[in-house]
Amino acid sequence: MPKNCNFIEKLREVGLRPTKQRIKMCEVLYNREDTFHFTINDLVKMISEEMNEKISLATVYNTVHAFEKKGYLKEISINSDKSYFDTNTSAHHHFFDEDTHQLIDCDKSDIDKINIRKNITGKKINSVEVLVRVASDNQTQK
Amino acid sequence: MPKNCNFIEKLREVGLRPTKQRIKMCEVLYNREDTFHFTINDLVKMISEEMNEKISLATVYNTVHAFEKKGYLKEISINSDKSYFDTNTSAHHHFFDEDTHQLIDCDKSDIDKINIRKNITGKKINSVEVLVRVASDNQTQK
DNA sequence: CAATAGTTTAGAATTATTATAATGTAGATT
DNA sequence: AATCTACATTATAATAATTCTAAACTATTG
Structure with a gap:
């Protein structure tokens, strides 16, 4: 997803409902100059701050996986205790x-x-x- | 560790006590022709069979990590739910x-x-x- | 053969992730 | 705009991999 695009439209285009949570997630992930690497936990914190309210862990997992399936995100192989994702x-x-x-x-x-x-x-x-x-x-x- | 070597001596050389569990683990890992790739669970099963008695999960974790630190094993990067190790x-x-x-x-x-x-x-x-x-x-x- | 330092063990604790089931919401239909 | 329905979100429980803990055990040293 290119930065500063209309996330509502983008989500609709690939058949994902533009919910408040998904739009915020898009903003956190794609309103930035550079590629972004993150773990699920990073993202939960950032979205919660951005929304000024809690987002459920399960929602972030579900949505990250939905984005991955649609080609918005890529999982990166690190033999670590946790998964990393990449907006590139x-x-x-x-x-x-x-x-x-x-x-x-x-x-x-x-x-x-x-x-x-x-x-x-x-x-x-x-x-x-x-x-x-x-x-x-x-x-x-x- | 080369195959068919004296595992007791080998373990001693690098400062690991040659316990029954460690010697069995060596046999499972290194008494073979080819490189061996495994997960902790694979190894627990194989050692238990080899010993004809249970080996504790914690022991396998400890010993695998000890072997890794000594350069007997290498962890392989797969972004998976579990860790893989390699005798090569x-x-x-x-x-x-x-x-x-x-x-x-x-x-x-x-x-x-x-x-x-x-x-x-x-x-x-x-x-x-x-x-x-x-x-x-x-x-x-x- | 007793002392001791390192080892094994079962089980509890921790951490990342997935499943569940109830509640909420977007978008279509009236 | 009220209602319907399918999909989303949520808190919480479940699962799975791994680490921690503290007690029992054992290889080595003296």
């Missing part, structure tokens, strides 16, 4: 800062196209993602 | 079969070395891992 739904790679647990997008120009020479019979490739784990320079190598 | 601790990439939830190793020759042109100030790169998600050919693209 295009194929791209990430840095993960192991000190702060922050995700950083990788521009296309940062990593060459990855060529996979192995083939798995009867299977097709759904995605190819690179995760670069970084940490403070003065820490011991993992 | 060298830097390498994976296929993840989204139908069967199986991990498959990627040989060095299957993917070219990945060159990262981005630099994050004050941070060093700990690891670069590629995850290739595959699924049945006749399924809709994710």
Whole structure:
């Protein structure tokens, strides 16, 4: 979803009812300059603040998953205790800062196209993602 | 840990007490031809069978983490509901079969070395891992 | 073989996520 | 605009993975 668009229309277009909660969620997610990486908990807090009232955890889970299914959000693979999501739904790679647990997008120009020479019979490739784990320079190598 | 080695000695070498549970875990993990990918639950079942008695979940968690810290095991990044571990601790990439939830190793020759042109100030790169998600050919693209 | 430091264990606690069932609401129909 | 209906939201319960705890146990040291 492009920023500053009419979220009510956008939601309707893909068959999601524009409820108060979903519109607020859109505002939090897409009214911003940059790509946004978040966990469900981050989002609950931010939407609650934005609305000046509580939003239910279940609603955020449901809506995030609805958005994901519609291609508004992308889940990012971190072997962590929790799930991360990304408003940048295009194929791209990430840095993960192991000190702060922050995700950083990788521009296309940062990593060459990855060529996979192995083939798995009867299977097709759904995605190819690179995760670069970084940490403070003065820490011991993992 | 190479296969068929003396696990008691190996454990001692890195400062882990060779208990009955740890030795059995070594046997399950390393007395095999190929790399082994597993979840904690897989391992609990296999060790219990091997020992012909129950092993506590907590012990498996503790010991897996101890082995990971000592470099005997490597955790693999899947944004899943559970953690996967790998007896192949060298830097390498994976296929993840989204139908069967199986991990498959990627040989060095299957993917070219990945060159990262981005630099994050004050941070060093700990690891670069590629995850290739595959699924049945006749399924809709994710 | 006793001391002790590390280990295992069952079960409780915690955390992320999903399910449930009652209530609320958007949009269509009158 | 009142009503209907399907979908949404909510609080709460359920589930699942993982970690914590404190007591019992055991490998090593002296």
